[in-house]
Every structure is written in C-alpha cells, then in structure tokens.
Amino acid sequence: MTAGAALAVLTLAPLLAGLLSLAIRTTRAMAWLQGSLVAVLLVAMGLVVGHVASGNDAVVGHLLRVDALGAFMILMLAIVGGTGLIYALGYMGEEHARGHLGYRRYRLFFCLLNLYLWAMLLAASIDNIALMWIAVEGSTLAAALLVGFERTKAALEAGWNYIILSFIGIALALFGTVLVYYAAERVLGVSMEALSWSALHRVAPTLDPTTLKLAFVFVLIGYGTKAGVAPMHTWLPDAHAEAPTPISAMLSALMLNIALYAVLRLKNIVDQAAGTAFTAPIVIGLGLLSIAIAAVFMLIQRDYKRLFAYSSIEHVGIALVGFGIGGPAGVFGGFFHMLNHALAKSTAFYAAGLVLLRHGHKVTERVTGLLRQDPATGGGMLLAAIALAGMPPFGLFISEVLIVTAAYQHHPWIAAVFLGLLALAFATLLAQVLPMILGEPHGSGQHVGSSTRRFTVSALIVNIVALTSLGFYMPGFLRELFIPMIGLFGADVAVKIP
Amino acid sequence: MTMMMLHADLGSQLVNLCSMMLLVTSFAIVAQRRLSACVDLFAVQSVFLAVTAALVAFLTGIHHIYVAAALTILIKAIIIPLILKKVIERLNVQREVAFVINIPPSLLICGALVILAFSVTEPVASLGFLLTKDSLAVALAIVLIGFFTMIARKKAVTQVVGFLMVENGLFLGATAAAYGMPLIVELGVFFDVLVAGLIIGIYTHRLQDAFDSVDVSKLTGSKE
Numbered sequence: 168m169t170a171g172a173a174l175a176v177l178t179l180a181p182l183l184a185g186l187l188s189l190a191i192r193t194t195r196a197m198a199w200l201q202g203s204l205v206a207v208l209l210v211a212m213g214l215v216v217g218h219v220a221s222g223n224d225a226v227v228g229h230l231l232r233v234d235a236l237g238a239f240m241i242l243m244l245a246i247v248g249g250t251g252l253i254y255a256l257g258y259m260g261e262e263h264a265r266g267h268l269g270y271r272r273y274r275l276f277f278c279l280l281n282l283y284l285w286a287m288l289l290a291a292s293i294d295n296i297a298l299m300w301i302a303v304e305g306s307t308l309a310a311a312l313l314v315g316f317e318r319t320k321a322a323l324e325a326g327w328n329y330i331i332l333s334f335i336g337i338a339l340a341l342f343g344t345v346l347v348y349y350a351a352e353r354v355l356g357v358s359m360e361a362l363s364w365s366a367l368h369r370v371a372p373t374l375d376p377t378t379l380k381l382a383f384v385f386v387l388i389g390y391g392t393k394a395g396v397a398p399m400h401t402w403l404p405d406a407h408a409e410a411p412t413p414i415s416a417m418l419s420a421l422m423l424n425i426a427l428y429a430v431l432r433l434k435n436i437v438d439q440a441a442g443t444a445f446t447a448p449i450v451i452g453l454g455l456l457s458i459a460i461a462a463v464f465m466l467i468q469r470d471y472k473r474l475f476a477y478s479s480i481e482h483v484g485i486a487l488v489g490f491g492i493g494g495p496a497g498v499f500g501g502f503f504h505m506l507n508h509a510l511a512k513s514t515a516f517y518a519a520g521l522v523l524l525r526h527g528h529k530v531t532e533r534v535t536g537l538l539r540q541d542p543a544t545g546g547g548m549l550l551a552a553i554a555l556a557g558m559p560p561f562g563l564f565i566s567e568v569l570i571v572t573a574a575y576q577h578h579p580w581i582a583a584v585f586l587g588l589l590a591l592a593f594a595t596l597l598a599q600v601l602p603m604i605l606g607e608p609h610g611s612g613q614h615v616g617s618s619t620r621r622f623t624v625s626a627l628i629v630n631i632v633a634l635t636s637l638g639f640y641m642p643g644f645l646r647e648l649f650i651p652m653i654g655l656f657g658a659d660v661a662v663k664i665p
Numbered sequence: 666m667t668m669m670m671l672h673a674d675l676g677s678q679l680v681n682l683c684s685m686m687l688l689v690t691s692f693a694i695v696a697q698r699r700l701s702a703c704v705d706l707f708a709v710q711s712v713f714l715a716v717t718a719a720l721v722a723f724l725t726g727i728h729h730i731y732v733a734a735a736l737t738i739l740i741k742a743i744i745i746p747l748i749l750k751k752v753i754e755r756l757n758v759q760r761e762v763a764f765v766i767n768i769p770p771s772l773l774i775c776g777a778l779v780i781l782a783f784s785v786t787e788p789v790a791s792l793g794f795l796l797t798k799d800s801l802a803v804a805l806a807i808v809l810i811g812f813f814t815m816i817a818r819k820k821a822v823t824q825v826v827g828f829l830m831v832e833n834g835l836f837l838g839a840t841a842a843a844y845g846m847p848l849i850v851e852l853g854v855f856f857d858v859l860v861a862g863l864i865i866g867i868y869t870h871r872l873q874d875a876f877d878s879v880d881v882s883k884l885t886g887s888k889e
Contacts, residue, residue: 295850297846297847297850297853298849298850298853301850301853301854301856301857304857304861305857308857308860308861308864311864311868312864312867315868315871318871318875319875320875320876323868323871323872323875324872326868327821327868327872330864330865330868331815331824331828334828334831334861335812335815335828335831338808338811338812338828338831338832338835339808341835341854342804342805342808342834342835342838345835345838345839345842345843345846346789348839348843348846349789349801349842349843352843352844357727357844358847359847359849362846362847362850375789377788377789378789381785381786381788381789
C-alpha cells in the first residue's frame with residue numbers, strides 16, 4: 168500500500184512542481200521548490216525500490232505497475248534527475264545572474280525540465296505499451312523546447328533537426344506498437360489488456376512471431392533514433408552541443424536510457440515468441456556500428472560537448488552488444504553499463520558546463536590546465552573521463568569485461584571486434600580530454616558566483632561518490648533488483664548465431 | 666454477427682476505397698507546388714481518414730471509433746490546417762514548395778515505396794480480419810510517403826505536412842487493421858499531435874526571427 172502511494176507521488180510530484188515553478192518569483196524560492204522536489208523524489212523512489220526489491224510489484228490501479236526493471240529505471244531517474252535539478256539551479260541561476268536570462272524564461276526552464284522528468288518517470292512506470300509511447304512522445308516534446316532553449320541560430324537549427332528526426336523515430340515506434348496490438352488482440356481480444364506489458368509478457372509465447380518480428384524492427388529503429396543508435400544518431404551531437412548544459416546531461420544520462428528501456432521491453436516479448444536468433448544479430452550489429460562510428464568521430468571533434476555526445480553513442484552501443492549477446496553476464500553487463508554510464512556521463516557534462524560558464528566557449532583546444540585552475544571541475548572531469556574510457560576501478564570497466572567474456576564464450580570474433588573498437592574509443596576519448604585537464608591554465612576566464620558553485624559542485628560530488636562506490640560495492644537492494652531483471656530476460660538464454 | 670457478415674463484402678470494399686483515397690491524396694501532396702494547396706490536400710486526406718474510421722465503427726459496432734473520427738475532423742481537418750495557414754501567411758512563403766528532389770522522380774520513388782509497403786506487410790496481412798485486408802499495407806505506404814516528404818522538401822511547413830501525413834497513416838493502420846486502439850490511447854495520441862503542432866508553430870516563428878534578423882535574403886534559401 169505504501170509502495171503504491173509512493174509510486175503515485177513519484178508520478179505526480181514533478182508535474183505539480185513544474186506547474187508551481189511558473190508562479191515562482193525569486194531564485195531562492197526556486198531553490199526551495201526544486202530542492203523539495205528532489206527530496207520527495209528520492210524518498211518515494213526509496214519506498215518503491217525497497218518494496219520491489221523485496222519481491223513484489225508496486226501497483227497503482229490498472230495503469231501503473233513497477234517491476235524490477237521499472238524500479239531500476241526509476242532509481243536511475245530519481246538519482247541522476249535529482250542531481251540534474253540541483254545542478255540546473257546553479258547553472259541557470261548563473262545565467263540569470265549574468266543577465267542572459269530573464270526570470271520568466273528562468274522559471275519556464277524549470278517548468279519544462281520538471282515536465283521532462285515527469286514524462287520519463289511515467290514512461291518507466293506505465294504498464295501499457297501505447298501509453299508508454301505517449302509518455303515517451305511527451306518527453307520528446309519537452310526536450311524539443313529545451314534543446315532550442317537558448318534561441319541562438321545554432322540552437323534553433325539543432326532543435327529543428329531534433330524535432331524532425333525524433334518525430335520520424337517516434338512515429339515508427341507507434342507503427343511498431345500498433346503491430347504489437349494487432350498481434351496481441353488475436354490472443355487477448357480487443358481490449359486494454361492487449362496493450363499491457365505484464366499481460367503481453369504472460370502470453371508472449373503464443374503471439375504470432377512474424378508480426379512481432381516486423382514490430383520489433385519498427386520499434387528498434389523508432390526508439391533507437393531517440394536512443395542515438397547509429398546510423399540514426401545524427402541529431403544527437405548537435406542537440407547535446409547546443410542545449411543548455413544541464414539538458415545535455417539529462418539527454419545523455421536519462422533519455423537515451425528510457426528509449427533503450429522501451430526497446431528492451433519489446434525485445435523480451437519478441438524473444439519469447441520468435442527466439443533470440445532474430446533480434447540478437449540486429450541488436451549486436453547496430454551496437455557495434457554505434458561504437459565504431461562514435462570512436463572514429465570522437466577523434467575529430469573540436470567541441471568538448473560534442474565529444475561527450477559521441478561518447479554517449481559509443482556507450483549505448485556497448486549496452487546494446489551486451490543485451491544482444493544475452494546470458495546472465497551479457498544482460499547484467501548491459502544494465503550495469505546503463506546505470507554507470509548515466510552517472511559518469513552526467514558528471515562529465517556537469518564539469519563541462521562549469522568550464523563553459525568560466526570560459527564562455529566550447530573549443531577543446533583552448534581549454535588547458537583545468538586540474539590546476541579549478542580542482543573540483545578538473546578532478547570531476549578526469550574521473551568521469553577515466554570511467555567513460557572503461558578503466559578500473561569504475562563500474563563501466565566491470566560491465567565491459569563481463570560483456571567481452573559473455574561474447575567470447577559463444578562467438579569469439581564478436582569479442583575481438585568489440586575489444587578492438589573499445590580500445591580505439593579509449594584512445595580517442597583520453598587523447599581529447601587529458602590535454603584539457605593537465606598542463607598550465609590558459610586564461611582565468613569569468614568568475615562564477617559562489618551560490619552557483621555550491622549547487623553545481625555538490626551535484627558533481629554526489630555523482631562521483633555514487634559512481635565510485637558502485638565500482639567497489641554492490642548494495643543489497645540493487646542486487647535484489649538485478650536478479651529478477653536477469654530472470655526476465657531468460658538467464659539460460661545463450662544465443663546461437665549461424 | 667450476421668449483420669457484420671452481410672456488410673462484410675460491401676463494407677470491406679468501401680473501407681478499401683476510402684483508404685486508397687488517402688493514398689491518392691498523399692500522391693497529390695507530393696505532386697503539389699503550392700504550399701497552401703498542400704495544406705488543403707492534407708485537410709482533405711484527414712476527412713477521408715475520418716470517413717474510413719466511421720465506416721469501420723459502423724461495420725464493427727465498436728462505438729468509440731466514432732469519437733476518434735469526430736476528433737480527426739476537428740483537429741486534423743480544421744484546427745491544424747488553420748494553424749498552418751496562419752504560419753504560411755506570417756512567413757510569407759506561400760509561392761512555392763522548395764524541392765530537394767523534383768516532382769517526377771518524387772512520384773516514381775513514392776510508387777516504389779507503395780510496392781515496398783505491400784511486400785513488407787504481406788506475411789502479416791494474411792492474419793488480418795477479412796474486413797480490412799489491404800489497409801495495413803496502405804497505411805505503411807502513407808507513413809513512408811510522409812517520411813519521404815519530410816526528407817525531400819526543404820520548407821518547414823512541407824516537412825510538417827509530411828509529419829502529419831505520417832500521423833494519418835499510423836491512425837489508418839490502428840483503425841483499419843487493429844480496429845482502433847482503446848479510447849484513452851487515442852485521446853493521448855491526439856493530444857500529442859496537437860502539442861507537436863503547436864511546438865512546430867513556435868519553432869518556425871523563432872527560426873524566422875533568428876534568421877530574419879541576420880539576413881533577409883537567406884530566409885527563402887534556408888530552412889526558415
């Protein structure tokens with residue numbers, strides 16, 4: 168019962184806070200409002216996750232149902248979304264204090280950001296494939312306004328590209344959803360139940376495999392566009408570079424994962440109906456292509472926000488390879504990778520935003536000596552880069568090793584290609600980031616206000632602590648979530664590729 | 666049930682006729698040079714869509730599809746075309762559609778897309794109810810032509826018309842092949858389309874402002 172109430176709070180609080188933001192008049196009041204939203208989200212998330220970790224689903228009515236996978240997504244959304252809100256208070260507060268942003272647009276920003284989080288939280292907790300589509304579309308709409316928020320020519324063009332591509336993607340995903348419904352109503356009848364994830368999961372083996380295969384292709388291309396999977400990734404670097412930095416962090420850390428979540432839910436159903444032999448080669452192929460494209464393009468980026476954007480494409484690819492390989496190690500590796508990437512990439516963008524506030528440009532070459540100039544920013548970016556490059560002691564190292572070993576057991580050549588691409592991405596990322604961090608500082612830049620620093624640096628520290636501790640220690644509740652999640656994807660499944 | 670049997674033959678032919686009319690209007694939009702005519706054709710297409718939905722509702726006795734048909738008339742045949750006409754007036758770009766690919770090759774490509782749609786859905790269509798056997802293929806063809814319009818036309822307004830054609834194709838697919846999604850889902854989709862239309866309106870406005878203030882002559886050449 169308490170878990171149900173907590174879930175209801177979780178899916179209402181951001182909407183309420185978003186509407187209240189529009190009435191706020193001072194930055195101090197905004198800090199209180201957003202701060203309390205973060206506290207409410209964390210407490211409600213804790214209750215829901217605790218309930219689900221003890222082996223039950225959290226349920227509200229017929230529409231909201233959170234199983235282990237849903238709880239995992241909510242955990243990620245609440246923690247990274249929480250630090251994102253705190254960071255945004257600092258970052259947008261600084262823009263406001265410098266006079267770049269009137270208070271009307273300042274509060275509009277927080278309204279949109281809250282609605283954006285709201286849509287993603289709904290997407291993770293709705294037990295209905297079509298209503299989930301509506302929530303994902305809602306997050307796309309909020310993001311469309313946030314990407315072009317700064318209203319420069321470049322930002323508007325990036326926003327327009329994002330709108331066109333993600334609308335195409337989301338429309339394809341809806342066509343896939345219609346096809347799933349078309350297959351399911353043969354078994355479950357013309358009803359709401361034919362769209363429910365839990366009912367679909369129950370009857371999955373009896374559904375028509377041909378229709379589901381076609382549906383999967385549409386859904387993979389559709390949500391894959393939103394997840395930044397190559398070759399549908401072309402909106403992603405522009406949008407990440409031109410969006411306000413807190414939004415770049417939220418796009419990479421949360422929206423890509425929500426899109427991936429939607430693909431995985433359907434993959435699970437298609438695999439039961441048609442066997443993994445259909446989905447695995449497509450998923451692994453797109454994953455490897457994403458890593459390859461990202462690794463090569465990271466080398467030629469001159470803009471550090473674009474660099475981190477390409478790195479996100481790489482990590483989505485790595486997670487896809489994990490899910491494609493399957494088996495306990497592959498599936499666990501994929502999910503663990505998603506969580507750690509969310510933490511590491513948001514840390515990288517938080518640090519990048521502080522650099523942008525200080526220097527006012529995004530040119531990688533003209534930034535040096537961050538560690539000496541500003542230990543918090545430089546240290547945060549260094550740790551994030553080490554984690555993103557896949558070095559120990561961070562969780563991304565563990566998940567990459569697991570995926571490689573899982574791949575090696577069944578198809579060594581995939582493991583070889585995968586490792587080769589990882590090595591390339593490792594080299595290109597560090598070759599770009601290390602010169603920014605080491606050496607002598609290059610001009611002192613603009614002063615950043617003390618309250619801005621308080622918010623941004625605390626968000627940075629929370630993320631780093633979470634990221635580092637996950638590298639050493641797996642909390643009990645997280646293990647209790649992972650076990651049923653791996654079970655959902657059939658732990659005994661070992662794919663056979665001809 | 667006997668009612669349905671009686672109507673099935675004539676009914677399925679009528680539904681097929683109407684969905685083919687949707688396809689024909691898609692081709693007409695691709696072949697159109699004037700922006701405002703594109704918007705008019707889109708409104709006509711939406712009326713055909715509403716008629717198809719009403720036919721399906723009548724033949725199957727699933728009443729909530731009538732609601733969806735009425736909403737289609739209201740939102741897609743009246744409100745969104747009005748918004749688009751306003752945008753065209755404000756941007757002052759009604760003279761011509763800007764092409765990446767010219768009309769004759771565009772029509773050829775769209776013909777190929779129709780063949781592709783029929784061949785892709787063929788194994789799935791055999792499962793369908795008798796009433797609407799070809800509709801899924803027609804729906805996919807309209808979706809693909811919509812995507813093509815978004816890519817092959819440069820003006821923001823034509824891209825929007827392409828997007829709306831995609832929506833119409835999806836709606837046709839959901840109604841004719843799957844007898845409509847549950848009402849709450851359709852309401853949600855309509856709401857999203859409406860908000861998407863508004864956001865696109867806001868964007869075209871801002872794009873024009875941003876590019877106008879820099880160089881007026883660039884306005885027609887770029888994406889406005």
